[in-house]
Amino acid sequence: MADTWLPSLITATPQEGFELAITLSRRGVKYTQPDAEVLHKLRPEYANDHAALTAASQVVATNFQTVAAANNYWRG
Amino acid sequence: MADTWLPSLITATPQEGFELAITLSRRGVKYTQPDAEVLHKLRPEYANDHAALTAASQVVATNFQTVAAANNYWRG
Amino acid sequence: MADTWLPSLITATPQEGFELAITLSRRGVKYTQPDAEVLHKLRPEYANDHAALTAASQVVATNFQTVAAANNYWRG
Amino acid sequence: MADTWLPSLITATPQEGFELAITLSRRGVKYTQPDAEVLHKLRPEYANDHAALTAASQVVATNFQTVAAANNYWRG
Amino acid sequence: MADTWLPSLITATPQEGFELAITLSRRGVKYTQPDAEVLHKLRPEYANDHAALTAASQVVATNFQTVAAANNYWRG
Amino acid sequence: MADTWLPSLITATPQEGFELAITLSRRGVKYTQPDAEVLHKLRPEYANDHAALTAASQVVATNFQTVAAANNYWRG
Numbered sequence: 001m002a003d004t005w006l007p008s009l010i011t012a013t014p015q016e017g018f019e020l021a022i023t024l025s026r027r028g029v030k031y032t033q034p035d036a037e038v039l040h041k042l043r044p045e046y047a048n049d050h051a052a053l054t055a056a057s058q059v060v061a062t063n064f065q066t067v068a069a070a071n072n073y074w075r076g
Numbered sequence: 077m078a079d080t081w082l083p084s085l086i087t088a089t090p091q092e093g094f095e096l097a098i099t100l101s102r103r104g105v106k107y108t109q110p111d112a113e114v115l116h117k118l119r120p121e122y123a124n125d126h127a128a129l130t131a132a133s134q135v136v137a138t139n140f141q142t143v144a145a146a147n148n149y150w151r152g
Numbered sequence: 153m154a155d156t157w158l159p160s161l162i163t164a165t166p167q168e169g170f171e172l173a174i175t176l177s178r179r180g181v182k183y184t185q186p187d188a189e190v191l192h193k194l195r196p197e198y199a200n201d202h203a204a205l206t207a208a209s210q211v212v213a214t215n216f217q218t219v220a221a222a223n224n225y226w227r228g
Numbered sequence: 229m230a231d232t233w234l235p236s237l238i239t240a241t242p243q244e245g246f247e248l249a250i251t252l253s254r255r256g257v258k259y260t261q262p263d264a265e266v267l268h269k270l271r272p273e274y275a276n277d278h279a280a281l282t283a284a285s286q287v288v289a290t291n292f293q294t295v296a297a298a299n300n301y302w303r304g
Numbered sequence: 305m306a307d308t309w310l311p312s313l314i315t316a317t318p319q320e321g322f323e324l325a326i327t328l329s330r331r332g333v334k335y336t337q338p339d340a341e342v343l344h345k346l347r348p349e350y351a352n353d354h355a356a357l358t359a360a361s362q363v364v365a366t367n368f369q370t371v372a373a374a375n376n377y378w379r380g
Numbered sequence: 381m382a383d384t385w386l387p388s389l390i391t392a393t394p395q396e397g398f399e400l401a402i403t404l405s406r407r408g409v410k411y412t413q414p415d416a417e418v419l420h421k422l423r424p425e426y427a428n429d430h431a432a433l434t435a436a437s438q439v440v441a442t443n444f445q446t447v448a449a450a451n452n453y454w455r456g
Contacts, residue, residue, distance in 0.1 A: 006319040028361030046354035050122035057104030061138035062365035070377035073146035126198040133180030137214035149222035202274035209256030213290035225298035278426035285408030289442035301450035332437030350430035366441035374453035
């Protein structure tokens with residue numbers, strides 16, 4: 001991907017870290033399916049499917065583990 | 077998300093840590109589907125589906141790993 | 153949840169640690185579906201479904217990772 | 229479970245560690261479905277189902293992570 | 305596989321690390337199905353399937369954990 | 381299993397480590413279904429199924445985490 005979207009894993013707060021984990025999870029999809037239109041078309045399906053929403057939360061949880069470790073759990 | 081919901085990963089007890097993992101898991105869903113009404117409508121489906129309940133517990137287990145590590149396993 | 157069910161992650165033996173991981177996995181379900189009657193009704197389905205049993209073992213394996221790390225792998 | 233089946237996570241070799249991970253994975257099933265007859269009846273289904281075999285290998289991989297860390301990766 | 309495709313886990317930036325995780329995830333498929341034609345034929349199916357795209361992002365998240373740890377989270 | 385197939389987790393390079401992770405993943409299947417003929421019969425199914433190929437890559441990613449940690453990420 002041409003754009004620089006991941007300069008660092010360091011964030012100021014846990015919440016920003018969680019939102020970076022959301023970004024990482026979405027990029028994991030985007031690298032596989034770069035066509036934004038296709039992704040937009042798929043949204044109504046997964047956004048109303050509990051299994052899909054739970055699977056998405058699982059990816060976020062895995063990426064949040066990485067970001068939290070990178071930030072030493074924001075233990076200051 | 078506008079509200080500040082994740083100020084810290086540090087909790088007083090393992091049980092509070094587990095409940096934070098529940099929060100993280102639900103937020104992972106909410107960031108994907110912010111419409112509370114949709115989530116409410118989906119509840120009867122997943123709350124009576126053993127595969128969905130197990131998948132939810134898997135997300136909690138992953139987030140609990142993160143919270144437990146953040147709290148050095150509450151080893152005092 | 154009102155009751156105090158998770159005072160500590162520390163256990164005397166690996167087997168007790170594995171049994172704590174079972175408890176954590178079941179609580180991950182219970183926080184999502186607190187109605188014991190519903191869970192009881194679902195049991196015949198998942199207890200005779202190999203995919204469900206494997207998925208349950210996956211949750212236990214993830215929670216056991218956390219408990220084992222908390223106990224420094226019972227290396228004494 | 230009454231029997232003592234998990235006295236320690238320490239094994240002499242990585243292969244014994246992998247076999248302990250197999251045991252942990254099967255116990256994760258057995259704690260959920262203790263009836264050996266039911267498990268025996270389910271075997272033809274999952275033993276000939278590639279998705280089930282891969283899911284089983286995923287549980288073993290997760291438990292092997294735990295056992296390997298417990299043994300400091302048998303780095304002597 | 306004959307070609308040398310993984311000389312190191314070290315990358316200059318987190319984004320390069322994420323792209324290495326993408327490579328690891330695709331190689332995990334390629335070692336199981338080396339026939340590029342088959343993989344090409346499968347693309348329309350998974351690239352338009354939200355569950356498949358989420359599962360792919362889950363593999364990337366797991367591999368990114370490994371690459372990030374290898375690079376000490378690019379904490380410089 | 382009688383044969384000694386896992387003497388060590390240490391490999392010379394990351395690529396050899398990835399290939400060991402492939403071996404661990406396949407052994408995780410083989411310990412559950414030792415009949416090579418059955419596994420051979422299943423191959424056409426999973427080798428042409430994107431969900432199965434992604435699930436296989438997920439197992440490899442988990443095992444590669446273990447092997448990479450064992451080798452201190454080949455940081456020399």
